[in-house]
Amino acid sequence: MTNEPQDRVELIQGTLDMLILRTLLFGPAHGHQIAKHLQRTTDNVLQVEHGSLYPALHRLERKGWVVSKWETPDKEQKREFKYYRLTPAGRKQLATEESKWKQMAAAIARVMWPAEES
Amino acid sequence: MPWWRRARLEADLDRELRAHLELEAEELRDSGVPEREAAFAAQCALGNTTVIKEEVRTMWGWTNALRSPRYTSKSSTTFCDSPATGPKPVAYSVTVSPGDTVSTGWEFASNRSASPVPLRNDEINLLRRHRQQLRRHPAHRHRHSSHAGGQRRSAGGGGGIRQAAAP
Numbered sequence: 001m002t003n004e005p006q007d008r009v010e011l012i013q014g015t016l017d018m019l020i021l022r023t024l025l026f027g028p029a030h031g032h033q034i035a036k037h038l039q040r041t042t043d044n045v046l047q048v049e050h051g052s053l054y055p056a057l058h059r060l061e062r063k064g065w066v067v068s069k070w071e072t073p074d075k076e077q078k079r080e081f082k083y084y085r086l087t088p089a090g091r092k093q094l095a096t097e098e099s100k101w102k103q104m105a106a107a108i109a110r111v112m113w114p115a116e117e118s
Numbered sequence: 119m120p121w122w123r124r125a126r127l128e129a130d131l132d133r134e135l136r137a138h139l140e141l142e143a144e145e146l147r148d149s150g151v152p153e154r155e156a157a158f159a160a161q162c163a164l165g166n167t168t169v170i171k172e173e174v175r176t177m178w179g180w181t182n183a184l185r186s187p188r189y190t191s192k193s194s195t196t197f198c199d200s201p202a203t204g205p206k207p208v209a210y211s212v213t214v215s216p217g218d219t220v221s222t223g224w225e226f227a228s229n230r231s232a233s234p235v236p237l238r239n240d241e242i243n244l245l246r247r248h249r250q251q252l253r254r255h256p257a258h259r260h261r262h263s264s265h266a267g268g269q270r271r272s273a274g275g276g277g278g279i280r281q282a283a284a285p
Contacts, residue, residue, distance in 0.1 A: 032138045050138065051165025054131070055173035062177060081141075082134045 016048065016056050018097040021090055024066060030081035031057060057084055065090030124180070131174055135167055 023029060023037050034057075035050040060066045067087055070080045086094070142160035147153060164170070 032141045049165045050163050051170040054170050058174045058177045
């Protein structure tokens with residue numbers, strides 16, 4: 001079941017890079033595939049405007065965390081898409097971001113639900 | 119960066135965004151959305167391509183004061199939210215001092231997002247330098263002397279950004 005637009009939440013700044021890197025852990029993907037993956041896996045809760053992915057992808061490429069290449073999805077299709085791949089540096093960055101995110105989530109949880117934590 | 123490399127990157131980005139739009143529209147058509155609506159919905163889902171390109175250029179370090187996204191509409195979400203009123207093309211121009219305006223291009227913007235944006239001091243200085251360079255140019259001097267300066271003078275006061283409705 002998909003969420004109504006009013007139930008959607010804005011993505012916390014800085015988390016988009018981490019989500020993109022995590023998506024690319026499954027394998028190479030182009031912008032449209034990444035957008036659809038984020039939409040599907042979050043059940044449309046996270047409001048990710050497709051257009052915001054491209055500046056993020058180019059930023060990640062500039063930092064050397066992903067590399068891109070024009071490729072066709074399969075032999076039958078002639079249309080090419082720009083596929084992004086995670087680099088070893090990108091994997092390392094993902095691990096760092098994931099660890100930071102866990103720490104932050106735990107800290108917020110301790111404030112929000114102190115009784116349950118103790 | 120050499121111009122040909124810039125051109126290649128620009129073309130690459132354009133191709134990438136076009137591929138995204140085509141694929142999205144194709145998926146929508148396959149799910150039963152009529153052709154024209156599919157193209158519109160795909161554009162809405164992607165957002166304003168001008169803004170996306172500007173953001174990517176900023177990432178490449180190519181931005182300058184006049185090409186800053188501050189002077190373009192926020193995004194096509196606004197544009198897509200109100201199809202009844204429709205986007206209005208707005209011309210953005212910057213008044214450096216009474217009489218000199220520099221056009222910063224055209225952008226589709228809703229009434230909400232087309233509010234004037236104050237200039238920063240460094241941007242005003244940049245525009246002043248640009249104006250001085252223009253004045254030194256022989257072609258500019260000739261044009262001004264032939265028009266006697268009358269028609270190009272704006273009625274406005276001091277510096278600031280000016281927004282004009284499209285003809």
